[in-house]
Amino acid sequence: MNLIKLLKAVVPVLGALMLCACSETIDPGGNGDDPGKDKEKNYFRLMINLSTPVPDNHEVVFNADATGTNFIVQTDQSDWSISSDADWCKVDKTDETPSMAATAVILVGDYDVRDEDGYYHNLAARECNVRVKAGTIYDKTIRVVQQGRVYFNYTEDFSWNLGLFSYVLEMSAAGEEKDVYIVTNCYKWIPSTDASWLKVSRKDQVTLHLVSQPAAAGEGTRSARVTITDSNDESQSTTFTVMDRQGLLSGYDYDYEDTTPWDE
DSSP: HHHHHHHHHHHHHHHHHHHHHHSSSOOTSOOOSTTTSSOOOOEEEEESSSSSSSTTTTTEESSSSSSSEEEEEEEEEEEEEEEETTEEEEEEOOBBBTTTTTEEEEEEEOOOOBBBBSSOOOOOOEEEEEEETTTTTEEEEEEEEEEOOOEEEEEEESSOOGGGGGOEEEEETTTTTEEEEEEEEEEEEEEEETTTTTEEEEETTTTEEEEOOOOOOOOOEEEEEEEEEEEEEEEEEEEEEEEEEOSSSSGGGGGGGGOBBTTO
């Protein structure tokens, strides 16, 4: 009787052990022998880093100095390719090894062209497309842009070159909106200001839009610094000053170029 009770207790345990022994352990992140390998087949991923896939319409902007960039490739495809549609933009690829991920490489040459006197030409940005392809499972185009040596200037009417002067832009103390035109070979630029009463925004590639808020009673003359910066290189920038115009008549009101109020 005791033997029967013992068998009844042991048989369920043995059955559970046999079930575990016959089951395959599922490792969602690997294949058992090498947990780091993805079990997915026919895949290709182009990554900015190990965690960020290259988005659609991705753009890479280079300065005039020669430089390059690498993208990480995760794939089980051996026949993937990278190509460029411009001679000045060189591309290359490496294959994955046990110790290193594959890479898609983009390299550009110098874009600093000087004349016979040693001065840089103000070259406009040059552009091309780099295509990364893996059979029918992946096909993406990356836009590559390289700027010439960047310069900035600004003008109110496209004819008076204000950048040649220590320029102060006047805006009404009662509040005003005004456009200032940015003359530059910079591919993309970002405006900013150090004053809360003045809002600045980029309207398009050549137009800076300014909006000043009305001054409070007794606030006095306000001054703000506006900075235009190359979005790809913070060291490339220009600045000018914006000040309140207190409503006094000056030669500027009658199309003369002096801006000294006539009652001073």
